[in-house]
Amino acid sequence: MNDDLRFGLDRAVQLPGPLALDSGATLAPVDIAYETYGTLDADAGNAILICHALTGDQYVASTHPVTGKDGWWVRMVGPGKPIDTDRYFVICANVIGSCLGSSGPATVNPATNEAWAMEFPVLTIADMVRAQAMLLDHLGIERLHSVVGGSMGGMQGISWTALYPERVKSAVIIASTAKHSAQNIAFHEVGRQAIMADPRWRGGAYYADEDPPVSGLAVARMAAHITYLSEEGLTEKFGRRLQDRDAKTFGFDADFQVESYLRHQGSTFTDRFDANSYLYITRAMDYFDLAEDHGGSLATAFTGSKARFCLISFDSDWLYPTAESRAIVHALNAAGAEASFVELSAPFGHDSFLLENAEMDRIVGGFLKSGDGK
Amino acid sequence: MTLLRPDLQIIADNITxxxxxxxxxxxxxxxxxxxxxxxxxxxxxxxxxxxNVAAAVAKGLSVVQGDADTDLTAYPDGSFDYAVLSQTLQTTMRPDMIVEQLLRIGQQGFVSFPNFAHWRVRLSLLIGGRMPVTRLLPERWYDTPNIHHVTIDDFRSLVREEQLQQEGQWFLSGDTQTGRGLANLMAEHAVFLLRG
Structure with a gap:
């Protein structure tokens, strides 16, 4: 099985498609870049799909090829870790619309032989999930032991249980929501407008001369990054401390540490992310409303599902606050689904799901293990 | 098999x-x-x-963090054979509404609670003139989660007023079962099985 070229790090596959999209358009072919960890059981019953967040990627537990940094959830995924790769076969795929190898605005449109740019079809979370289902078909996996995701990954996770109830035995949904709120959409719109206001954006057609709208994308990232943190976390980390200076400069340099930090976050982000992908993925998130797809009733989305659910929220997360997880839990209870839910305490806001949290490890590890053999 | 708290053991023994x-x-x-x-x-x-939720979920149990006062309405009518409320009634804002929810969600409902009319509680208040602190009610008046103390006779009158069917009753003194006679005085703890 280890000789199978479908499995391992840094894999990519071109599936013929066509993938029918929610917009009515179709996508063909469909490129998917992904990684797998661990060994698939003979009956293919130990597969866990990890879904990444907005600016995440398939490098969940391996070194990122651009930044050289550890995978974004390496503390959670690996041998002996809560998502134990000695026990499970873990798959993480770059969502379509993104820019780390899967089909997106930066990939080539076969009709024109140029980058799609803004000709790329607008996607939804469900479209991303359908593409992942095509990948699982390719990998020979009929049914997932679990689908696990935080933030936008959680949106994909609950969409999986609604779209493919027979293919999912359990779902772990962390710091997520069943719909994007007005506030969520508002922040995303600020980011999109920052990109589009950058003169180098040029209607998205910036690929040919490799001169992307890095300033706009950096500002988008800075604004978004604030929403991933908490006031308490920012105060603790930076307070009003000054950056490498003893006094205010009475100018517009980054006097404060928090300004310097955000500028750094913004500029490093542009090294690894495509501005148009940022537009497409934020749009997909804004369109997300699982209840809307099921006649306005979230419970209806889950009635066909036999999956076990584990939901986790964080008390300092104001981007997808606990009330959003609780609304999902209420719908699961109404649908009679097997659901667990806990709000954990952590000072780091939405980003808490990416950080060290012993309680989260214990819950996720215990929940996944209790599904073994079922 | 681990040893259950005595009121939980009674409930477990009487569930199909x-x-x-x-x-x-x-x-x-x-x-x-x-x-x-x-x-x-x-x-x-x-x-x-x-x-507690984290501990239960890590054991593979399906437990939802929530508040009985606000989160029961999401469960559909009659969606469980039994709904159980053990040592929780006296901590809720509106025990009468909780019992109503219990019997809406469950075909039958178990309720267990510490009896505030047990002789030791009465004596403590009568002689000491202070809010009782006992084995089953160990917190002081200002930090107790038990905001609606209830006696066996109080609960029986709630059952009558709400016209609920009583399908079983068990009483505990110490950790052993005791008779029905003078239960309101002699029992430290009561378990009722009800139907709406």
Whole structure:
């Protein structure tokens, strides 16, 4: 099985498609870049799909090829870790619309032989999930032991249980929501407008001369990054401390540490992310409303599902606050689904799901293990 | 098999194998685990304390963090064979409404609570003139979660007023079962099985 070229790090596959999209358009072919960890059981019953967040990627537990940094959830995924790769076969795929190898605005449109740019079809979370289902078909996996995701990954996770109830035995949904709120959409719109206001954006057609709208994308990232943190976390980390200076400069340099930090976050982000992908993925998130797809009733989305659910929220997360997880839990209870839910305490806001949290490890590890053999 | 708290043992002994059970205020899930492992029940829980929820979920139990006062309305009518409220009634804002929810969600409902009319409690207030602190009610008046103390006779009158059917009653003194005679004076703890 280890000789199978479908499995391992840094894999990519071109599936013929066509993938029918929610917009009515179709996508063909469909490129998917992904990684797998661990060994698939003979009956293919130990597969866990990890879904990444907005600016995440398939490098969940391996070194990122651009930044050289550890995978974004390496503390959670690996041998002996809560998502134990000695026990499970873990798959993480770059969502379509993104820019780390899967089909997106930066990939080539076969009709024109140029980058799609803004000709790329607008996607939804469900479209991303359908593409992942095509990948699982390719990998020979009929049914997932679990689908696990935080933030936008959680949106994909609950969409999986609604779209493919027979293919999912359990779902772990962390710091997520069943719909994007007005506030969520508002922040995303600020980011999109920052990109589009950058003169180098040029209607998205910036690929040919490799001169992307890095300033706009950096500002988008800075604004978004604030929403991933908490006031308490920012105060603790930076307070009003000054950056490498003893006094205010009475100018517009980054006097404060928090300004310097955000500028750094913004500029490093542009090294690894495509501005148009940022537009497409934020749009997909804004369109997300699982209840809307099921006649306005979230419970209806889950009635066909036999999956076990584990939901986790964080008390300092104001981007997808606990009330959003609780609304999902209420719908699961109404649908009679097997659901667990806990709000954990952590000072780091939405980003808490990416950080060290012993309680989260214990819950996720215990929940996944209790599904073994079922 | 782990040893259950005596009131939970009574409840476990009187639940039909293979039932669907909702344990409201399930703590760390001890009753749920026993029902799942020994009786093949499909047990679900609601618990307010996050550390308890985390412990239960890590054991593979389906427990939702929530508040009985606000989170019961999402469960459909008659969706469980039994709904259980053990040592939780006296901590809720509106015990009468909780009992109503209990019997809306469950075909039958177990309620267990410490009896505030037990002679030791009475004596403590009569002689000491202070709010009683006992084995089953160990907190002081200002930090107790027990905001609606109830006696066996109070509960019986609620059952009558709400026209509920009483299908079983058990009383505990110390950790052993005791008779019905003078239960309101002699029992430290009561378990009722009701139907709406």
């Amino acid at each position: 194998p293979g039932s669907r059970v909702l344990d409201i205020g399930c703590g760390d899930g001890a009753l749920m685990a026993a029902l799942r492992d020994d009786k093949g029940c499909d047990a679900r829980g609601l618990e307010i304390d996050p550390a």
